[in-house]
Amino acid sequence: VITRFDGEKMVFPCKYIDDCHVCIGNSAYHICEFAEMQERNGNTYVPSAPKISDEIGTYEIYQIPATADVDYYFRPYAEAKGKLQNADYQRSYAGMYARGNSLEDLWAKHNRDSRPFAHRMRSMSVSDIVVLTQGGKKTAYYADTIGFKKAPEFLAQQRAQKKHKERGEAR
Incomplete structure (x- = not known):
């Protein structure tokens, strides 16, 4: 698939x-x-019936568009917490994620000159969100000034938006 x-x-x-x-x-x-x-x-x-679902996953990078008027753009998680809105972000990239990788590996990959989608997205920066999907479980991480912080509120809002769409409700 x-x-x-x-x-x-x-x-x-x-x-x-x-x-x-x-x-x-x-x-x-x-x-x-x-x-x-x-x-x-x-x-x-991914295979349609994966036999090693824990070995291989996917990741998505979400970034705030440069034109957005968001007060936590390029800010540490401590300043974004409580303000973080899924609607402020757009998905900029999706890729494969092997179990041996780390978030720091993704940071390095998406900050080099030869990064994937360099013509369509900026390098990974503070305030970006990485959503890892492994073994069917999604986890969202906020790119902080040093390292990454879990951002469960991002996925909770994403799930709520999906439910509204399925019901045909307006946001």
Whole structure:
């Protein structure tokens, strides 16, 4: 299952060729070629019935748009706590997250000159939100001045917005 950056899901058959090659849909790929292509496009991919769901997850980076009038933009979590609004953010990137990674690894990856989506998003900064999904469980983290702080209020608001949409209610 490939999830495009816009949220559209595409399901393709996947067949093992050898340790380095795979057939996805009607195309054969080197596994690194496929992974790099998905990363460039901001897509995530998971088996439709994962056997190792705890090993591989996904992450999303949410950023406040430069045009937003938000008083906690580029501020430490202590100043944002209680003000944090899911509606102030837009998803800037989605990618794969292996169990051996850390939030600091993501920070380094999204702050180098060759970062993914460099043409569509700024480097990762204080006030950005990273949502990790591992084993079906989502956890939100606020990029603080040093390290990351859990931000459960971000996901609670996201769930509430989703329920309103499902019911067809206005915000």
